[in-house]
Amino acid sequence: MNQNQPLGKPLNQSEVGLGEAKGALVIIGGAEDRWGDRQILREFIHLAGGRRSHIVVLTAATNEPEEAGETYIEVFRSLGAADVQVVDTRDQKDANRFDAVRAIGAATGIFFTGGSQARIVESIKGTLLEDVINKRYLEGIVVAGTSAGAAIMTEMMIVRGASDTSPRGDTVTLGPGMGFVRGMVIDQHFAQRGRLGRLIAALLLDPAVIGVGIDENTAIIVEGEEFRVLGEGSVTVVDESSTTYNNLDNIGGDDPMTVFGVKLHILVAGCRFNLHSKQPIAEGDRL
Amino acid sequence: MNQNQPLGKPLNQSEVGLGEAKGALVIIGGAEDRWGDRQILREFIHLAGGRRSHIVVLTAATNEPEEAGETYIEVFRSLGAADVQVVDTRDQKDANRFDAVRAIGAATGIFFTGGSQARIVESIKGTLLEDVINKRYLEGIVVAGTSAGAAIMTEMMIVRGASDTSPRGDTVTLGPGMGFVRGMVIDQHFAQRGRLGRLIAALLLDPAVIGVGIDENTAIIVEGEEFRVLGEGSVTVVDESSTTYNNLDNIGGDDPMTVFGVKLHILVAGCRFNLHSKQPIAEGDRL
Numbered sequence: 001m002n003q004n005q006p007l008g009k010p011l012n013q014s015e016v017g018l019g020e021a022k023g024a025l026v027i028i029g030g031a032e033d034r035w036g037d038r039q040i041l042r043e044f045i046h047l048a049g050g051r052r053s054h055i056v057v058l059t060a061a062t063n064e065p066e067e068a069g070e071t072y073i074e075v076f077r078s079l080g081a082a083d084v085q086v087v088d089t090r091d092q093k094d095a096n097r098f099d100a101v102r103a104i105g106a107a108t109g110i111f112f113t114g115g116s117q118a119r120i121v122e123s124i125k126g127t128l129l130e131d132v133i134n135k136r137y138l139e140g141i142v143v144a145g146t147s148a149g150a151a152i153m154t155e156m157m158i159v160r161g162a163s164d165t166s167p168r169g170d171t172v173t174l175g176p177g178m179g180f181v182r183g184m185v186i187d188q189h190f191a192q193r194g195r196l197g198r199l200i201a202a203l204l205l206d207p208a209v210i211g212v213g214i215d216e217n218t219a220i221i222v223e224g225e226e227f228r229v230l231g232e233g234s235v236t237v238v239d240e241s242s243t244t245y246n247n248l249d250n251i252g253g254d255d256p257m258t259v260f261g262v263k264l265h266i267l268v269a270g271c272r273f274n275l276h277s278k279q280p281i282a283e284g285d286r287l
Numbered sequence: 288m289n290q291n292q293p294l295g296k297p298l299n300q301s302e303v304g305l306g307e308a309k310g311a312l313v314i315i316g317g318a319e320d321r322w323g324d325r326q327i328l329r330e331f332i333h334l335a336g337g338r339r340s341h342i343v344v345l346t347a348a349t350n351e352p353e354e355a356g357e358t359y360i361e362v363f364r365s366l367g368a369a370d371v372q373v374v375d376t377r378d379q380k381d382a383n384r385f386d387a388v389r390a391i392g393a394a395t396g397i398f399f400t401g402g403s404q405a406r407i408v409e410s411i412k413g414t415l416l417e418d419v420i421n422k423r424y425l426e427g428i429v430v431a432g433t434s435a436g437a438a439i440m441t442e443m444m445i446v447r448g449a450s451d452t453s454p455r456g457d458t459v460t461l462g463p464g465m466g467f468v469r470g471m472v473i474d475q476h477f478a479q480r481g482r483l484g485r486l487i488a489a490l491l492l493d494p495a496v497i498g499v500g501i502d503e504n505t506a507i508i509v510e511g512e513e514f515r516v517l518g519e520g521s522v523t524v525v526d527e528s529s530t531t532y533n534n535l536d537n538i539g540g541d542d543p544m545t546v547f548g549v550k551l552h553i554l555v556a557g558c559r560f561n562l563h564s565k566q567p568i569a570e571g572d573r574l
Contacts, residue, residue, distance in 0.1 A: 164451075166478040166502055166521035167553060191453040194481020197521075200553065215453055234453035234484075234543050245569050247555070256521050256555040260567045264549040266454060266487065268534070271545055280547045282532050 048109025061115025112149025335396025399436025
């Protein structure tokens, strides 16, 4: 961990290729265990340096930042973090504050809580806080997020959309995310809320992108070109890059979408996925 | 329609190949429109002979046979059926009664209501009623069913299983269905109840079988080797015949299932699917 690095010219994340960042992403499908075995949060603290970790909890997403902040302070301290502090940003002014930027500059791991993904992007994107987060991630810190905090990890994110529905013209609203990883769209609470339809709909707009549906208390850990799966549930990878037909040109409003030849992989703990080759890897196998 | 055909030696449905039956199946994902446009039920009555149709409503699945019977009598009469009667079977004795068998012998269309799929199979399978239904279907009548009445159409059916979950060792319980069509497993209320996981789990046990997840107020109409889609929602076809990996040999209990390379097709009204070639067909296209 390269702590307390002086802040130079902020790097532009979008200029960086897949797998060029030295940091890791811990992307959690929501409702992660906080009081039991805490496998996922434990791994986050481990990756962030364990007893030498300096954690910043970002509560931008939530309406109840104090409650969320206190919860994660307690959890991360009990998991052995050297230091845990909360940075709350209600708007871009907060995200340009010196103390917020300095906190991230000294962090080895940052954690985006759940809430509304739009609120994270609105208060942080285009600010000094975004610059320093990108810089520190490229240098090697761990960026984690749960639920809304998971959605924002990608360049393009699902802002909102109906659950428990088949894909339709109006099923999903996309918008720019924080862009820590490209070529991927995340959905969370995936099986629990029946979100296959909205993920399929999102990908139809850009079939080169891989859809990653993460169940509750389940996470992917992105390092370089690969991610691995951790936790209780499944990760559903949706690949529309070789579909043979869709009706996107002929529909509008809430018309149902047709698409033939979607590829699906159900991954569980121990499985990996190569984002470059778009190939799943079973536990113990090499690509 | 070949009505009032004398009952000969019952044919054994399982001896009959795919597409050899002269009848049609109308398989409805539940919650079909009964009081508005009624596109699906209208098509059922049309296929059964319209103003010359003789309909039998089978209420075996439901705890409230009188209420369900009265509802469908009203709906089918208002759609122009010449005659609608209810056959209720609480047990196998009911299903061996002469008047029940005679009613089916004279029917041009029969309709299985929703409720519990196990109750249909328990009271009808192995009875004279099953024999006459099979015989009449092979001769050309229309067999329709909604929800539980849809599940029972196949040789192997989903008896019960969790919704809104990823596939796990204990997600789904299979059992023999009525077997009007082979090589297929049906699931209903599909998107509405987030049932992808349980359908994927069901197919892992027999990957040659095609999974057909039917949304509410949506139906497939099986004629010969093909089905076509009708109604408001989508039909999700799940094909596990060319998956590249699964962990079925290594899991038990409620362990999560891994499977790589599932193929998925989302079909909407107007699309067709060839059960022999396992190929979807877009509206207006030929195979």
